[in-house]
Amino acid sequence: MLSGYLFKNIRTTQRLLRNFSSDAKFFKVEVVSNHRKAPLQTQRKSIAPRFEKKTRQKISDYLKQMATPEIEAQLAPLRAAVKEYGDLIRDLKAKQAPKIDIDKAVVELKARKKLLEETEIALAPKEASFDRLKLEDLLKRRFFYDQSFAIYGGVTGLYDFGPMGCALKANMLQQWRKHFILEEGMLEVDCTSLTPEPVLKASGHVDRFADWMVKDTKNGECFRADHLIKNSIEKLMNDKKVSAEIKKDGEDVLARLEGFDDKDMHEVITRFKFKSPITGNDLTEPIAFNLMFPTQIGPTGDFKAFLRPETAQGIFVNFKRLLEFNQGKLPFAAAQIGLGFRNEISPRQGLIRVREFTMCEIEHFVDPEDKRFPKFAKVADEKLVLFSACNQLDGAPAREVAIGEAVANKTVANETLGYYMARCHQFLMKVGIDGRRLRFRQHLSNEMAHYAQDCWDAEILTSYGWIECVGNADRACYDLQQHYKATNVKLVAEKKLPEPVDVDIVEAQANMALLGKKYKKEAKKIQTALQQLTSEQVTAIEAELVAKQLYNLDINGEKFELAPDLVNIKKYSKKIHVQEITPSVIEPSYGIGRIMYALLEHSFRQREGDEQRTFLAFKPLVAPIKCSILPISANDTLVPVMDAVKEELSHYELSYKVDDSSGTIGRRYARTDEIGIPFGITVDFESGKTTPYTVTIRHAETMSQIRLEVSELGRLISDLVSGRQQWSDAQAKYPKFEASAE
């Protein structure tokens, strides 16, 4: 009876094989026997390439995150078929079914798994089998970047950039500056990294810029609590011995993890019995660890300060001057490029989590009542992949939506935020991020600070998973209000009223003579607090002073008793033409290192048929060096042509690298391909035979070549770098050059 059931299901698998979509070419050649008794896996002739188990797992994990709806539609029945047999075997074991039935079911399960795996391999995009070790090897060997202080053993979370990394980063920053500061007419500032404690107290960083950390109870090793939980649950998920129930529980925890506090995390660590992943020892309860690097300014040790954790505060504290510079008008945006420092608990993912990194931040100041953006229509049709909070909560996939539509239906809070998201998308595509591996994920309400109105992270898919590379947040008026409270310097803009209006003002003025006697040094603080009260608050104080002859003033938890003689209540009427408003802030915050790492992964290629030959296919716009110059031999007759090429490239301000080493031309091409030089100019024995001289240009990505006069080189390569022309345009215009095999 049971065996019959098994065989029926072998046929189901066979039907699944046959019914497969015709665009999965892997299935068209599938050989499926209908012979009932032959084991399934011996009936099939696989054409999927062979991969190691680890790579097959990687491809499967990648598709779980990245499959397009079409691919998902093809994989879903195969996944269901595997699950069906997994469940069946568990059931058979529970019922203590005959061994033969269990064995047969296991054979069938293996066949189904193999089919799923091979289908995944056949349908997966190339990047799914991306080999991080190979990329890391290349980046190290060709000194893009490496761990700092390596000869002293290295420091985790700190990296030094070599010549290629420097040039790539500089080009990315140059594009960022052009794309935002220049095109949007932003005001650029360059503020200090050393920041006095009161500034970061006001911004909330001193009290709240912390991560939860757990420690190994025996050796004291530290782990970020949320990362430890995530990694431990992911390990559980891949463990066959763990029950479906526990896995489901783990999935629920992962979905809610972003909003967990210390108690929630402690509860999970205890319930799942998570231990140190290194030693297996017990872990402490989560402790808050502030991520800022403390220091002091000057020799006394009294002036406490921190290395800035973000560049934004430098802009807020200069708001008044920037507003003046902008002739008092809103909206306007200021930007800053500079270093941020965060003492990350256990940085382990290369450039993705470091302790010192370059940030590019924009603070766009806007009327809180009117967040329309004058140029929004220009980007309204731009399509972005949005992973809204609703989608996340419903377990629905991200969706491609025009930003205009997303703002109109309030998925994205306002035009200004939507505009910056669209510009962010354009920038990331411009520098070479793969659009299929880019999405905007909305913060869930429990992830956002209480004052924030809406946040969308630009996340890029890398071999480490989806990584937040840019935060786009509507932070309302919080930052400016906090610095006003701390300094009593009004950080407001004036908004013209449609009509002048008469307003009744009620102010509380400190009687400093008496206040000084009673509260000494504290008197100034009380005066400042009284000045900051609104008319409504003063009216309420007045009522209490009349009723109780006493008012308890609360300044950040400190209480000060005020009798009526310490405070004068002043009332008067005033005609006002303008209204003072605290601007709202829309803040796009870019981490350049993370974008750069994602770009390196997305640009990494292996030559078809020669997997050991790896190279970087950068967009010419950001490529560290634009051209290589390769003389075919060391013969002196080539020197005048080489000089002419160098002069031509310099005239167009194009960077180049001469490789006149003795290797074969093929080896030299491979070396320049590795560091992502998009165009190789070869000077050969034909070059100097004609006037004007001619050379060949080789396009690294496709290895195709054309021949042209040296005097045309500069303009063509400039056009290719700026994107005014594509390589296909150049191929159409200039004769093809047939090179001997590389």
Ligand code: AMP
């Ligand atoms: P945040 O202020 O935390 O939203 O961070 C702004 C941006 O800085 C993020 O989107 C990341 O790109 C980048 N970033 C934050 N922390 C790190 C880090 N430890 N290492 C590298 N980049 C980071």
